[in-house]
Amino acid sequence: xxxxxxxxxxxxxxxxxxxxxxxxxxxxxxxxxxxxxxxxxxxxxxxxxxxxxxxxxxxxxxxxxxxxxxxxxxxxxxxxxxxxxxxxxxxxxxxxxxxxxxxxxxxxxxxxxxxxxxxxxxxxxxxxxxxxxxxxxxxxxxxxxxxxxxxxxxxxxxxxxxxxxxxxxxxxxxxxxxxxxxxxxxxxxxxxxxxxxxxxxxxxxxxxxxxxxxxxxxxxxxxxxxxxxxxxxxxxxxxxxxxxxxxxxxxxxxxxxxxxxxxxxxxxxxxxxxxxxxxxxxxxxxxxxxxxxxxxxxxxxxxxxxxxxxxxxxxxxxxxxxxxxxxxxxxxxxxxxxxxxxxxxxxxxxxxxxxxxxxxxxxxxxxxxxxxxxxxxxxxxxxxxxxxxxxxxxxxxxxx
Amino acid sequence: xxxxxxxxxxxxxxxxxxxxxxxxxxxxxxxxxxxxxxxxxxxxxxxxxxxxxxxxxxxxxxxxxxxxxxxxxxxxxxxxxxxxxxxxxxxxxxxxxxxxxxxxxxxxxxxxxxxxxxxxxxxxxxxxxxxxxxxxxxxxxxxxxxxxxxxxxxxxxxxxxxxxxxxxxxxxxxxxxxxxxxxxxxxxxxxxxxxxxxxxxxxxxxxxxxxxxxxxxxxxxxxxxxxxxxx
Numbered sequence: 001x002x003x004x005x006x007x008x009x010x011x012x013x014x015x016x017x018x019x020x021x022x023x024x025x026x027x028x029x030x031x032x033x034x035x036x037x038x039x040x041x042x043x044x045x046x047x048x049x050x051x052x053x054x055x056x057x058x059x060x061x062x063x064x065x066x067x068x069x070x071x072x073x074x075x076x077x078x079x080x081x082x083x084x085x086x087x088x089x090x091x092x093x094x095x096x097x098x099x100x101x102x103x104x105x106x107x108x109x110x111x112x113x114x115x116x117x118x119x120x121x122x123x124x125x126x127x128x129x130x131x132x133x134x135x136x137x138x139x140x141x142x143x144x145x146x147x148x149x150x151x152x153x154x155x156x157x158x159x160x161x162x163x164x165x166x167x168x169x170x171x172x173x174x175x176x177x178x179x180x181x182x183x184x185x186x187x188x189x190x191x192x193x194x195x196x197x198x199x200x201x202x203x204x205x206x207x208x209x210x211x212x213x214x215x216x217x218x219x220x221x222x223x224x225x226x227x228x229x230x231x232x233x234x235x236x237x238x239x240x241x242x243x244x245x246x247x248x249x250x251x252x253x254x255x256x257x258x259x260x261x262x263x264x265x266x267x268x269x270x271x272x273x274x275x276x277x278x279x280x281x282x283x284x285x286x287x288x289x290x291x292x293x294x295x296x297x298x299x300x301x302x303x304x305x306x307x308x309x310x311x312x313x314x315x316x317x318x319x320x321x322x323x324x325x326x327x328x329x330x331x332x333x334x335x336x337x338x339x340x341x342x343x344x345x346x347x348x349x350x351x352x353x354x355x356x357x358x359x360x361x362x363x364x365x366x367x368x369x370x371x372x373x374x375x376x377x378x379x380x381x382x383x384x385x386x387x388x389x390x391x392x393x394x395x396x397x398x399x400x
Numbered sequence: 401x402x403x404x405x406x407x408x409x410x411x412x413x414x415x416x417x418x419x420x421x422x423x424x425x426x427x428x429x430x431x432x433x434x435x436x437x438x439x440x441x442x443x444x445x446x447x448x449x450x451x452x453x454x455x456x457x458x459x460x461x462x463x464x465x466x467x468x469x470x471x472x473x474x475x476x477x478x479x480x481x482x483x484x485x486x487x488x489x490x491x492x493x494x495x496x497x498x499x500x501x502x503x504x505x506x507x508x509x510x511x512x513x514x515x516x517x518x519x520x521x522x523x524x525x526x527x528x529x530x531x532x533x534x535x536x537x538x539x540x541x542x543x544x545x546x547x548x549x550x551x552x553x554x555x556x557x558x559x560x561x562x563x564x565x566x567x568x569x570x571x572x573x574x575x576x577x578x579x580x581x582x583x584x585x586x587x588x589x590x591x592x593x594x595x596x597x598x599x600x601x602x603x604x605x606x607x608x609x610x611x612x613x614x615x616x617x618x619x620x621x622x623x624x625x626x627x628x629x630x631x
Contacts, residue, residue, distance in 0.1 A: 002520045010504035308500045311461060312514040312562075313489015315482055393461045397496065 001325075004318050007309075008325035015298060019330070022294045026334025026373060027341055029287040033280045034342025034369050039349070040276045042359030044269050048237065051265060052258060054200045056112070056143050056231030057240045059261070060098070060247055061254045062090045089117045091226025098251055102232060105250075107243050110142035110233035115214060117221040117228065119184040121164075123172040130168065131208045132182065134217020143231045146198055146211070152176050153196030157213045161195035165206035169197045182210065184220045192216075284372055288380035291330050295323055295384040299391075306388050307396025320389040327381025328374055335373030339366040407569045407602045408435040408458060412467035415453055419465065427453045429625045430467065435570065439602040440593070442613035445622035451606050452574070454622060458604065459572050460488040472569055489518050493563030493601070495592075497575035501547035501555055501562075508534060508543040511561045518566070526565075533561035537591055553584035560591055564599065571595070573605045577612065589615070 012019045065085045072078035092098060095113055102111045115134040120127050137157055141147055147155050151166055153176035162182075164174060174180060174194050183189040192212065199206055218224050232247075234240050240257035247255040259266050299306070306319060343366065346359050415428040427450045435441060445451050456462040457469060460476060463484070469476050471491060476484060493514075501510045511530040512522050522530070534540050537557035539550075547555055556576065563571055573592065577585035589612065596603045605616065613619045621628040 003516045006516075007502075007504075014504040304500065305502050308494075308496075308502065309513070309517065310485065311459070311488070311494050312517060313485055313566075314517040315485050317482075318517060394456050397461075397500065 001321065004321040005325050007322045008329065011298065011302065011322070012326055012329060015301075018294055018298070022290055022330055023334045023337065025290045026287050026330060026377075027338035029283045029290075030335040030338025030369050030373050031342035031345060033283050033372075034339050034365055035345040035349075036279055037276055037365055037369075038342070038346045038359050038361055040272055041362055042357065044272065045360070046357040047265070047269070050201070051262060052237070053149075054144060054202050054205055055258055055261065057234045057237065058232040058244045058247065058255055058257050060092070060102070060230040060232065060251070061228065061256075062092045063252065063254050065090070089221060089223065089228060091115075091223050091228060092230065092253060095227045095230065098253065099230060101250065102230065102247065105243070105246070107234050107236060107239055108232055109235050110139065110231075112136065112139040112143045112231040113214070113227040114140065114229045114231055115217045115221060115223055115227045117184065117217075117223075119182050119210075119220065121168065121172060121210060122181040122183060123174060123178070126172050128168060128171055129208070130182070130210045132184065132210055132212060132217050132220060134212045134214040134221075136214050140231070143233050144200075149198045149200050151197050151199045153194070156195040157211055159213075160190075160193050160216070161213075162192035163196045163198055163211040164194055165209045166197050166199040167203060167207035168210070169194070171207065180210070182220060184222075186222070188220050188222060190216070190220060280372075284376050287334075287373060288376040290380075291327055291377050292380040292383060294330075295326060295381050296387070298326070299323065299384045299388045302388075303391060303396045306391050307393045307398075310391070310393035311397060316389040319391075320385045323385030323388050324378055324381050327377040327379075327385070329377075331374035331377025332370065334377075335370040338373070339369050342366075342369070405436045406434060406470075407437055407439070407472060408604075409433075409470040410458070410467065411470070413454075413457060413464045413469055414466040415450075415457060415462070416465045426465075427625050428457070428464070431625075431627060433620065433627060433630065435602050435604060437569075437602060438596065438600040439604075439618060440596045440616050441602075441604050441618040441620055442616035443604055443606045443620050443622060444608070444610070444613045445628075449622045450625040451622055453625075455572060455574055455604075455606055458570075459492055459494060460484045486518075489514055490566060491569045493566065493568035493571040495556070495559050495563050495571065495573040495576045497578040501558055503547050506544045506546055507539060507550065507558045510547065510558055511565050513562060514566045530561070530565055533564055534558070536595075537561050553580055553587065556580060556584075556588050557591065560588065560595070564595055564601070567599060568601055571601050571603045573603065575606055575608065577607075577609070585612075 064087060067082055067085055069080065099111055099113050102108055112135060117132055119130055119132045121130040157163060162180060164180065172180065176194055176196060178194045179191050180194055181189065181191050218226060234243050241259045244255040244257035247253065310319065343361060346361055350358055410431050410433045413428055413431040414426060416424055416426040418424045431454060443451055443454065457464050460471065463477055471487060474487070476487065502513060505513065508530055511533055512526060515522055515526050531540065531543065534543055537560060539554060539557055542550060542554060550558065576592070577588050580588060592603055595601065607613055618631065620630045
């Protein structure tokens with residue numbers, strides 16, 4: 001390979017202007033790929049992180065209540081007017097066993113049983129409808145990082161303490177240490193101590209959520225010892241759907257993954273990934289066509305030299321390699337410059353951009369894009385290289 | 401029987417173009433000839449007589465339609481491109497009218513090129529041989545110049561050095577002095593003569609110039625694809 005590589009490098013160096021132009025072309029293409037892929041994957045990771053900052057990956061609930069309709073006797077027609085059943089707050093049957101089973105399910109990293117239901121929050125004359133959430137704090141924190149979202153007070157729900165959202169605190173004029181009266185209807189009411197105020201960043205949740213201890217919420221909601229929801233965190237985000245299906249099969253409960261809950265988001269993410277792939281593909285293709293056309297011109301320009309080299313005993317295979325190596329070298333060098341430039345663009349975006357979010361540089365992106373450009377370079381070189389190898393030396397030497 | 405002196409033998413070599421088509425044409429009509437070690441022969445003939453075609457067959461750049469061509473006793477017509485290329489690289493040196501150096505390489509590297517494409521990176525011995533050849537053609541000081549920085553005569557001398565670096569059995573020269581002035585042409589011709597005597601490589605020289613042909617040991621005249629005379 002020594003002489004083939006040497007000739008290839010000399011040819012590239014001799015056609016300096018062409019080589020530089022195509023290197024710039026490849027570099028621009030690769031930097032676009034690197035930047036767009038980093039941007040989109042950063043954006044997606046950010047959107048997912050924000051979405052899942054306030055949501056469990058999988059939510060397990062008791063199955064919905066349905067009407068049992070007696071089947072019509074054979075040979076009779078049945079006209080049916082069905083009123084859907086009211087979905088009263090129901091506990092998950094045997095939730096302790098379910099929790100323990102889920103704790104051991106592969107792919108599940110956190111399980112948090114929660115009891116949740118509606119109530120009114122009062123302070124003085126002001127009334128707000130709130131959502132009570134009773135939870136076991138250590139377990140819950142592994143699903144929703146509430147500790148990272150505290151703006152005031154301490155993270156404590158035990159012994160009559162409660163956590164309220166910032167918007168609710170504002171609406172009711174609450175401060176840390178203040179008292180909040182909770183009324184869940186049917187005469188079940190209590191006064192809690194506001195231990196802390198959180199801000200999840202979603203207005204609806206910050207205006208309605210009140211976190212309590214599991215026991216206190218159970219008694220307020222008249223579900224002693226029961227839980228209504230089991231929140232689950234999974235190790236692999238995109239495995240959530242599969243794991244939810246598994247839980248449904250295993251427990252007979254209703255289990256919904258974040259991917260199903262946020263179907264529209266998932267759809268957007270998928271189309272985004274698809275458009276990124278398409279951009280990458282077409283940019284890679286135009287890079288490859290650029291390399292192919294530069295080498296095609298080079299073969300034509302060097303026809304006579306190729307003829308001479310063939311006359312002097314250069315084999316077809318060697319001639320083929322001379323041009324394949326040129327394609328590979330252009331791919332490697334151009335993509336190295338391009339990947340660094342793309343990296344630089346990401347840095348510039350992070351430093352001087354709108355700063356809405358930070359784009360991390362995916363670890364494998366630079367080598368992957370270089371590999372892509374190199375493979376594209378070799379493939380692109382194949383056509384001109386095989387033309388060079390097939391040149392008839394007699395014709396080639398006579399070529400003007 | 402090939403004897404040890406025989407370099408090249410042609411046995412009824414025919415060459416046709418456009419075979420099987422209405423415009424099929426036979427350019428060489430059965431050529432028989434023999435070139436021996438240290439021969440110095442001129443191949444002359446009017447334009448269109450088939451000189452270049454014959455030279456391409458002899459140089460293994462092309463293969464005959466019929467007949468057989470033996471290089472150092474080996475029949476070559478049935479060889480594939482790979483084998484023919486290897487044989488050509490090892491035993492035949494080319495000097496063309498338009499020197500044809502590779503512009504991206506220095507004079508010394510051009511001289512080494514036939515060696516390098518066969519054996520890769522040159523060793524000490526090959527480098528010394530190439531330097532000596534450049535010295536023999538009077539260009540030792542120009543070893544690192546690119547062809548573009550050399551005159552026509554200098555380039556042709558580099559091309560001759562290049563043709564000899566593999567110590568070929570046969571040197572083919574196609575109008576080697578065609579585009580040089582008389583003085584430079586005479587120098588180049590002298591060099592060919594000298595290497596023929598020193599290395600004993602057979603030289604076959606295609607030329608239009610009758611005066612040049614006269615100074616060769618032997619003149620083969622080709623007319624209409626047949627050997628008209630060989631003396």
